[in-house]
Amino acid sequence: MPKRRRIAWFSTWFKDGYSRSLSAYFSSRLIPLLNERYEIEFFSADFSGPSDIPCFHYLKAFEEHRSRPYDLFIYNLENSKSAYFARTHLALIPGVVVFHDLLFGDFGPEPILNSAWRHTVKKFHSSAEPFPDRAQEHRQSGPQGYREAAFAPAAVFMNERSHEQYIREVEFGLLGRSERLSYYLSYPIEPFDVCAGDLQAIDRFRVGIIGPPRIENRTHKALLALQKLGEASELHWMVGSEEERKLASDLHSEYRLGEVRFYTNGSPEVWREIAANIDCAMHLRFSVFGQVEPYLGISLMAGRAVLVTDFGDSCYLPDSLMFKIVPGEIEAGQIAEVLRTIRTGAVPPADKISAYASERYDPGMVAEEFSSILEQSFSTMSSIMQNWQALEVQARQEVLNEQAAHSGPFKDQFRELGLL
Structure with a gap:
């Protein structure tokens, strides 16, 4: 039997059996249908998650990824503060993004408010591009999730209007406009036993x-x-x-x-x-x-x-x-x-x-479509992650060089450690 691909799935989950979260609804319907095909581990901001798969706090994702690397990160984003943790982690590791909303009511959580994401994308495409001055202010242009879309080489939209807006307006990202993957996907909904009454005969x-x-x-x-x-x-x-x-x-x-x-x-x-x-x-x-x-x-x-x-x-x-x-x-x-x-x-x-x-x-059909999207994304994300890891190495070296430049009497020790 072929080895199952490993997926880190970021989403909110239910509290007390109910949730207005579209991420929780989507995840609860699809994960059971995909879990036999993929090895899914669930990450949230409050330790909640499905009872039948491993669940972690999202801050543990890096540790789990280092221990046994994931083939794919999936982020569920929506216009809610409950999705802040997923928006934050997406800025650290790119992945497949499920956009329940493309327009957000705010610019996101504190860690990414002043994100130099445009410079990061430029640096991703060219190692010769300098890192930005960290004291520089980086303003967002509006409520659109263009920053999040830039780090989504594969984007899935849960409404057609947002998908069209993405195709029409988003030009800047880790992949060029002709290379990136984007899809519309319906929500999975279980069937009813349909019983239509006589509307003329009812009292109320x-x-x-x-x-x-x-x-x-x-x-x-x-x-x-x-x-x-x-x-x-x-x-x-x-x-x-x-x-x-x-x-x-x-x-x-x-x-x-x-x-x-x-x-x-x-x-x-x-x-x-x-x-x-x-x-x-x-x-x-x-x-x-x-x-x-x-x-x-x-x-x-x-x-x-x-x-x-x-x-x-x-x-x-x-x-x-x-x-x-x-x-x-x-x-x-x-x-x-x-x-x-x-x-x-x-x-x-x-x-x-x-x-x-x-x-x-139909849930089975939606699961098949989403699985097809994931299969198309694996090879794309593999090459993206190789380049992203190289960028991470450069970024760490840049920080060490910056620290060393201000280290004064410790410069010799930094050189001895190979950090200069």
Whole structure:
């Protein structure tokens, strides 16, 4: 039997069985499907991880790598401070990066805020390039993860909009534009036993929405549309915390709507429970930050009638299987009209929706695609790591030379040790 490739997998993990982290969701679905094929060891910032594979604190990664070198490092990055540790380690050892987000809400953790990453890339390509002055200030140009993308010879994107942005805008990295590897990958989502009821026969129209009452989530438009609908509805609203629930409850009260149930431990696992018991799911979002997956995929896998904002990732989805809402002044009216249409039963067949979702999100298929990405990455990363290790040797020597230059009476000892 051939020896399994060794992989260092960086990701957040679950706490108390639930997590809003897309990294944790992705890792929990794929690692069990890949673990027989690869020797995976898991690294996090809090010692958490899957129970059936070795798990370490990320600060131990260098030690483990020296002991038994990994063939590949995989980093899961998202717009959350929980991913800071992975963003930090990526600056030390490049690898395959799974971008759950390409736009971040900040410039990252303290150790890399003043990162001279552009100089590092130039030095990687030319040993004659001088190291930058460490007192120099290096500003970031914006919230885009271009620094992280530069150290990702192979990049995997969990939404198509980010992948297109990467192809269009990222030009600078360890590999040239024509050499680098980039891919779009769907989230893995388990199938449902689809059971579509008669929407005309139900007493209460059950509607699910996601997210706190912020303008980008369009919840104010959704509630106004339900008010315009003018009939009994049962709202299932998933938020992420008790504070968000209070804000959502206050907004809901303003519209004097019917029954509502709030879910405060918002996560893909909780949304899956909701999607199994609603008639319609609203995945409305108008923002360049964040995305609607995997929640949208869960609703589609359940065969539910779905509303999405005609913006960002949703533009890539088929018009025939969902209702696309144009954001703006008439948005609430559009939503109300679509809800009336859904209420009459004039929706795509549930089995057709779930069949499409199965082709897009099937866990086995996603695992095969990701495995294929890894196989293509091994040889590329092998040559990258050889050059990276040579750069590390130069960097260590540069630091020693700098220390020796200020060592005064210890210069003879430094020469004796071969450091000068």
